[in-house]
Amino acid sequence: MDSFNADLHVHSPHSIAVSKSLDFDTMIETCKKKGLNILGTGDILQPKWLKYAKSKLEKNGSGAYSYKEVNFILQSEIEDADSVHEVVFFPDFDSVREVQSKLKPHSSNIMGDWGGRPIVNLSPPELVDLVTDSGAMIGPAHAFTPFKAIFRQNKFETLSECYQDSVSKISFLELGLSANTDLADKMDCLKNISFLSNSDAHSQSARSLGREFNRFDLDNPSFDEIRLALERKDGRKITLNVGLDPKLGKYYIMFCNNCRRRVVFETQKKAATSILNTTSISDDFITIYASDLKKAHDDYVINVSKNKITCPACAEELNKKHKIRLGVSERIQVISDHDHPIHPNHRPPYINIIPLVDVVRTVKGIKSHTSKTVLKTYNDLINTLGTEFSILIDVPLKEIKKKDENIAQIISALRSGEIEYTPGGGGSYGELKFEIE
Ligand SMILES: [Zn+2]
Ligand SMILES: [Zn+2]
Structure with a gap:
């Protein structure tokens, strides 16, 4: 058994806001600097990127794809009818083509130049059934982010609520940059599922690609071995999740959906003469001063979760009503079962890092x-x-x-x-x- 560092969710220049210079050669340069051995191809359902990948990748005897010294897993991200993003891994190019043709009638952009992340009008369980019938693996992407994610505010609170009878076909959950194992293991419904920490990179820069990765124990870097590891079978497993400290992520704390100011809490400096909390507004932050920080924060989070708090900055500057929304940390606080993480025995350690x-x-x-x-x-x-x-x-x-x-x-x-x-x-x-x- 060997140890492999794998970043299994990236994109291609066929997704919006992706660097034009991103290709396998530029990705491989970064892999060497970082110490990455396995990469997701990104956007493999997009026809031009599929053709490109097919022309570059070689399959070896154990079924693993590689280009130069890096191994690749055929990978895509798909947006379903509930606006939930899902990461998908395919065993081979036949499976990619089969899923592509099955999704065509359900997607207006899958064959287009900008179809890197196809949008399909299938419910989460319908999509899960369709891709797993073709031998692929699927799981929710950046599960807790406030947009396009399974556990976003006003959306699902458990895996089964989203995937219903098909929940047993979910192979993994991707934590996203603003979450880690300590946060996600506060939720009971996730205790049996393997967590992936992937970069979701939109560029080959060393700050983006591999900013999150997983260390696997595998016999070889193939799809079948990754499947065994996610199912924790035959000694294959994830031995380490590595990712940004969640506080470095883009969606850790509450924010106004319009002006994008973040909401922070600070201890009231002077002895409070009033029980009312005071607020100050700067370019980037809405700061709420309180004498009992925890209580003030918890009460505020409950009200935000009920869509009851309007942004004081937007109300003051624009005379407009825009709601404050939960960040990843507060959303988990609202839907979790425990105040502290309860790690199942199979959960590997998580190392919080900062890009060098x-x-x-x-x-x-x-x-x-x-x-x-x-x-x-x-x-x-x-x-x-x-x-x-x-x-x-x-x-x-x-x-x-x-x-x-x-x-x-x-x-x-x-x-x-x-x-x-x-x-x-x-x-x-x-x-x-x-x-x-
Ligand atoms: Zn996404
Ligand atoms: Zn605002």
Whole structure:
């Protein structure tokens, strides 16, 4: 049995907002820097991308597809009639073609140039039945995000509510950037399902591709072996989920759907003379000051979940009513069964990471993640210390210190869980708060 790092949800230039320079060659460059062994192809149902993948991928004796030194799983994301995004893995090109022709009558964009993520007018159970009948595996994508996800606000609260009688055919659940195992294992209905942590990358940049990945124990990097691992059979398994600290994700906390300000709570500085909470508004945040933070937050979350809170910033500036919506952390708080995670025995550890590019950016005090200085330092670290994953997780701190004291300091804090973040929300990524000593 060997260990493989796999990022199983990416896209192609045939999905909107995807880098035009994304292809297998540019992806492979990033895989080498990061230490990724298996990638999803992304958008495999889109005719041009399917043709491209077919021309590049070779199938070896064990049934695994590869291009140069990276292995690929044929993969797509599909939006169903309930606006739930699903990740799909296919065993081979015959299965891809079969599903493509079965979906054609149900989708207006699947054969189009922008059909990378096809939209189909099938209910979640209908879609699950259709793809699994053709030998593919399926599960909900970025399950808790406020848009296009199974557990979004005012939508489903359990897996069976969504998939009904077909729930047993669901092979996995993808956590998404703003969730991790500690959050998702507060829900009883997820205890028997394997979690995937994938990047959903729209670009080949080292900050995007592989920002989340799964470490598998497999005999070989084929679809059949991944299936065994997701079913936890014959010793195949996921041994590690690795992903962004959820606070760095784009949808961790509550936000206004219109102005995209995030809602945060702070302790009232002065002794409160009134039981009423006070509010302040800045460009990015609505800050609510309260003396009893937990109670104020919990009450507010309940009211937001009932669609009862309008954005004070939009009301003041535009005289308009826009609702505050739950982020991933609060949505889980509302629909979970426990205050604390209860991990089933099969659940692998989850490591919260920060992309190394962002560590470098923070140390250099540079905002742009495409800055030449940042990329030069990033490449220099990779060339001397090893892959990004080994630098973040395994390389001894004294080795990193020899290269850069400050970078070593952040990685040390990351490994011991001592980093503070400004949480992301409403489409803005969280940021790392760090004082260089
Ligand atoms: Zn999606
Ligand atoms: Zn607003």
